[in-house]
Amino acid sequence: MRRSSVTSPAGWASKIFAAVAAVALVFTGFKLLPLAIPAATWLLSATYNSFSALQGPPVPVQTADLSGSGPGSLISTTTMPAVTQTWEGRNVRAARVVYRSTSGDTGAPTVVSGSVFTPLGEPPARGWPVVAIGHGTVGIDGPCGPSLSPWLQGALSFVAPLVDRGYAVTVADFEGLGVKGVHPYLDARTAGLNMIDSVRALRHTFPGQVSSTWAAFGHSQGGAAAWAANEQAADYAAEMRFIGAVAAAPAADVAGLVDLAEAGALNNEQRLSMAMIVESAARRHPEIDRDDFRRGAAAEHWAVLTACQGDELLQRSAAAGKLTGDDFVPRTPQAAEALRKLLQQWALPQRALSGPLSVWYGGADGYLDEEWTRAAIAEACAMGGTVTVQLEPDKGHSDVDLGSQLTWLLDRFAGQPVRNDC
Template sequence: MRKTLRTVAVALTAAVAVVAVGLSLPVSWNVATDFVGTLSRSGAQTVPIANADLSGTGPGSLVSAVTMPGLAASPEGLRQQSARVVYRSTSGDDGSSTVVSGAVFVPLGAPPDGGWPVVAFGHGTTGIDEPCGPSASPNLMGTAGVVAGLTGKGFAVVMPDYEGLGAPGVHPYTDAKTAGLNLVDAVRALRHTFANVSTRWAALGHSQGGGAAWAADEQAKPYAPELDLVGAVALAPAADVSGFVDKAQAGTLTQDQRLAFTLLVESLARRFPDVNRDDYRRGAVAQSWDVLTACSGPLVEQRPAASATLAPQDIKPATPEAADRLRGHLARWALPQEPLSAPMYVVYGGADTLIDPQWTTDAIARACALGGNVEWDLQSDKGHGDIDFARALSWILERFAGRPATNDCR
């Protein structure tokens, strides 16, 4: 789920450019060659956002809100007001209070009646370490063009880093509920940062972010009743990845899945004392573990060579008990967990080598069984990062317009 981030950002940017309803942005924009940059390459210092409300204490309340001078100096940043925020949220795993970081944006100019409508964007995999948060990158790890395209057409935008990325903590990789709560609370944080922001919002995400958008749809009504979610779009969502364990046991993980499996194991080992890394790694995988799980620094440059050495026998559970332990944690995080709060549109590829399409099909069926309103598009010849997003962006605008959503569950 890591290597497709910039590929998907480019594709999403292009898709935004061709949507007939008018969302547009240039398809030529810089993608940083490094995954993690400094907050400002221009040398300018961050300053607090004037009039940001730091008085709250509950989920979505602000710890801090500062300018993003590196982004502001870029062509994309000139089109919007931006802020890097640290805000309070909730762990989906145990319900405890957390502090997470992210980025929030509003368009320039006069807002419409009711304030700027909001798109909450869930990014794909960037890593599992604190430096892996996109808000710490001057170009948001390649997604600045997507944000600029949305703000340029009148949407406020939020993009959480997710718990443990960008701020201290352990990142619960593939815990979609936690990422979904972080997404919801980012909308609240936006409204505490800038004025004239609507309560109406939509969720949009790809891969790990697709799971976050799906989970946000489930959590929105009970968790944030003061906000009005109009719908969610989940692109190639990581809804249920417990099947990774069966494939690891059978030695049938794809190359993409082997790389993701190392992140799954490392994240779970940091989170749960009963997960022993050495139950799932040996040989070249064990020797290259730090390289395979890094998101920044010189280790990243060694990843292509380390990835080429991965072998099925080196990345599988040592015992059935170890497999059950890992499977149990992943199954507990799998979607769906609750009925949807609003309509959802799912787009996924039949040739996806990272998230097996059957896993997504089965998750959709369970969401339908819970009474969900779901429309889906299985693109049989597409993979994980090349699905066609154009209809998804039109779908979001239709929801804001109040048009009824198609329900394929029927």
């Protein structure tokens, strides 16, 4: 029988790092998302979905408990043959879940989707411990959800080694991705609640087999989500035992992008993100007008810049090369202030931490200014909590030291002491 182990030697974390290195930039960051690899991922997914249809459709998970009605309760859960028929997914038990969650913006109930995984073997006596993964930017439209991709938009190469080691894993799609709705891009509070509820959904999918002990791990958009999940875990999900979170290059506070846009100083990475920020915000907030933030090549190629699939995605690299900083200069100070105010409302930290937090960030990050992250960390420390900080001055946004961060996370399961850099 396969048993879970909570020991976490650095050598094993390095093996996970090697397994995911080829796709980490796609899964976790902005840098490569608009370019060639996600386009290739979409083409492979489309081809594989056609093949997978010949292998049989998804079917309901028989063990699932659909009787609940609160956050994390299931609306539906089905098998994922397109995932388990891949080489990486051959040793995992996988389910796509549609479950109830909560908007961090309004507190209103929502419906979100995601994917959940356990090992194939017999669970340990207390159930499989859980790692909730927060994915990086994959897009802002419903079809962009990782649970709709056989490779989870690259995340499967991160999921599979964790499952092989004896952990259950969740990958929340985040509100508006994977199901109908509007995705509140970079609203970390909402994404954090979606991550917490994905753990509940996992436990309802495989009752009695999954532990209540869980941790969170994310990068970029997902890094902010993991941070927000940490802040909200104690109050929102007191029935579960939260032990810590890794926030790698977290998009904790991006309000400074508006200042750069006003100065015409957005770089290539920031321009692509700004297009998604503006489009997502305009869909939910009537005070945000797209045309106040796009002109020239940005206006001409707007649909291409915010796409996550199809021919438009294949055109993104060429379109991105035509952008300039002037294409995103707000038309009026009032327009700039409206967007800045919204991003400030979403910025982290929001409250004291529920458990230890590890923040990794790079001093050469082309997307997130080092000072933005440093300030967010200082505020989190002032609010109270344990924060381990790893700044690598020469590393960029996607150059995450996954080995050290996984070691830190898995040491939380092993009960090892944690360094506090506050």
